[in-house]
Amino acid sequence: MSQVVPAVRVSDPAMFGRVAVLMGGTSAEREVSLDSGNGVLAALRLRGVDAHAVDGIPALVDGIRAGSIDRVFNILHGNHGGGEDGVVQGLLEALGVPYTGPGVLGSALTMDKIRTKQVWIAEGLPTPRFVRIAPGGDLRAAVRELGYPVFVKPSNEGSSVGVFRILSEGDLAPAIAFAAGYAGELLAEQMVQGQEYTVAILGEIALPSIRIVPAGEWYDYHAKYIADDTQYLCPGMEGEEEEAVRALSLAAFRAVGCSGWGRVDVMRDRVRGLQLIEVNTAPGMTSHSLVPKAAAQLGIDYAELCWRVLEQTL
Template identity: 70%
Template sequence: MSAHLPPPRASDPALFGRVAVLLGGTSSEREVSLDSGRNVLEALRARGVDAHPVDGIAALVAALAEKRFDRVFNILHGQRGGGEDGVVQGLMEALGVPYTGSGVLGSALAMDKIRTKQVWLSLGLPTPGYVRLARGVDAATVHAAARDLGLPVIVKPSSEGSSVGVSRVPDEAGLDGAVELAARYPGELLMERMVVGDELTVGILGDVALPSIRIVPKGWYDYHAKYRADDTQYLCPGLDAAGEAQVGALALAAFRAAGCGGWGRVDLMRDRGTGAFFLLEVNTAPGMTSHSLVPKAAGQVGVGFEELCWRILEQTL
């Protein structure tokens, strides 16, 4: 479906009641979540919503036990105290509290890049070849896996976001250091064939794929380029009309296959040599900072930041 958004369904902020903006937490992405949360909180209040910040899951549990909120705008990022791994979604399901974003299954699955890839491959959706590495894997196995995949490769934790713990490895000399870095984070490790070409992302809002964004960093699109640098270029739409239709349909199919809903973002690569698209991952609680991509794509179709936050929240009604 192309980016033709239906009109907002609600106009009265009182319909939302008292809203918790869940932010911060204890994951490796805490600072990004705090920044996102401040922006969301300001936008909702500007539209008349009775919104209040809640830092982390423990604080949310206490607040919901006291019935202080009617619904939750979840802008926690990551796992281990973040809000993207299905844990907080399960809590809110159990308590019967409406919340933004994907449910338990979609959140948990998308947080695990390896198992997301397994689902996509089972459905014939394109994603780069990969090897699953257990924690404590020996160097010989790592080097053999890289040779089998074909260098260059990407090495990363399977369950982190925001490029945390990710390394580009052009040759075997960098493999041991890349594995050591990724192993600082919990869970399994993922070694993935590196696709050389254009980095693209597609925001999802309801059943609509927003225009793609082609990311053109000065160097590698790492944590610094995502959240701090001002020289990264974002081209939106990132493709011609035919490419937009193709990548939008693929992003929606990947999002739904992972059991996701509400809103999110699908990251892809387009191979420079063949033009083929490859799915990388799904983000079920994308950043809402000044550098974030879903707000940029929504702005391309005339949806400003305040309206975007409103549209996400109204999905809980």
């Protein structure tokens, strides 16, 4: 299936002015963000952009006050000092500084997996059944309500931080121990038994899907960022199925108020078909990351991808 990619809109890097590549921060995903940010920084400089590394929100504020920042390429991940929860977006909106990625609403909403799923359900979009676990709530009861197998995970984290795969009663102890020391909401989610996919969004198009095939039993933090034996098959589907997963992902992205660029994670259940899992509004841009892999299928290399994302701020 062929896909038409719009031409780049500008060719002069001076149009962007001084660009802050916002990375690092203080979230649980700091190291991944630094890896992504350094890749973006090198790519933009390669294409002549006046780009500079900025580590975290306080340094960003200092740079804006000093008049040394014209726009922001946000590659902060996570919340609590990360850049995916709407806080940075609100700051930049208030100060009139253009930035990459979704705005305040889309960023804040999709950082919260529970509320994201509630919107999808209201819109009639498919997503696995779940039970909300309030801080201090009964995790064991939530899991039993759904029935095994389930995933238990924080509502407001990413990069597989604090995710537990629970196949039976004997797997509960580590999740219960984590919950006891975790201040936020958790959710127990019915496990999808089938294939895992992700679809990147770039502007108005959904890029080719990627089927993720980890060497181990599931796609955990190690498989995402460390292992070299995870397979990424792109496109992940063919024909009408590929069109369907792209269309669903684009609809899911828009339903939660997102625009610009991002990534939608999807699974195909053996019985229930496609199921939406979550949205990433500042996707990883490391050597293992998935958006660059999908873009490459359309002839967009890493540096051009960074340019196209930044171009959306003009």
